[in-house]
Amino acid sequence: MSKIKVEACVSVASDTDIVNARRQGRALADHIGFSSSEATLIATAISELARNIVHYARDGEILVGMVNGDSCPGISITARDSGPGIPELKRVMLEGFSTSGGMGLGLPGVRRIMDEFNIESQVGKGTTVTAIKWKR
Amino acid sequence: MAVPILKQSHYLIATIQAALTDADLVELRDALVARVGKFRSRGVIVDVTALDVLDSFASRTLRDIACMIRLRGAETVIVGIQPEVAFTMVQMGITLEDVPTVLDLEEGLAHLERKSRH
């Protein structure tokens, strides 16, 4: 994968941090030249990932950065925490799976609206989600 | 309160002014449920024109508001979902289920008028 140039790193531990993280993501998306619809998709993806950090891992961080693809630039979002990790990685990627009575839409939805999606998780160690959207 | 709630005859109008935290949304829910009883309101309008993100938590809270208000005997209508927000909700697979949504405040009032006549 191409190199990510991190533009902002937001620590996430409360619901005001969620708002801050998505604001920073939208600002970078605007700067890269994404349309306002795409910027909304990106801000929403950040919101879902940041909320998962607050809900399930208590704290962590969101990094937003620029990335250069083969023919176009993109925005990358990394959400990482040192929380409990996810024991059933396959199941959480299925729509409707939630351990908290949520809709279980967050992760499958983020995967759908972004172009690239990767999740790594180790029980007891933490979770890292990386997602990229290309500006076509 | 992050969201002002205006009483207009039989209705309550909550106009969201800026991005809301999860706590703000929950506070709005509780305030609306309390005030519908206090003012014996027949309907509630939640104006989300200023919301630039409606994620899974926010939509769930809007659904909860509508459901709790209905249990209190009144109707809720959501107005002002922006086109980009609607696009994102569809892509994400987020729905408001049976919560009525209309274009703007004027349509919202008309919707509630129709509802309370029946």
Ligand SMILES: Nc1ncnc2c1ncn2[C@@H]1O[C@H](COP(=O)(O)OP(=O)(O)OP(=O)(O)O)[C@@H](O)[C@H]1O
């Ligand atoms: N950072 C994380 N650390 C630990 N577990 C996580 C993390 N993120 C997600 N999970 C687990 O994955 C499940 C699915 O997450 P997802 O965001 O898809 O849905 P949800 O948060 O349960 O509901 P929704 O996002 O629709 O409100 C969660 O219920 C939780 O068990």
Ligand SMILES: [Mg+2]
């Ligand atoms: Mg979630």
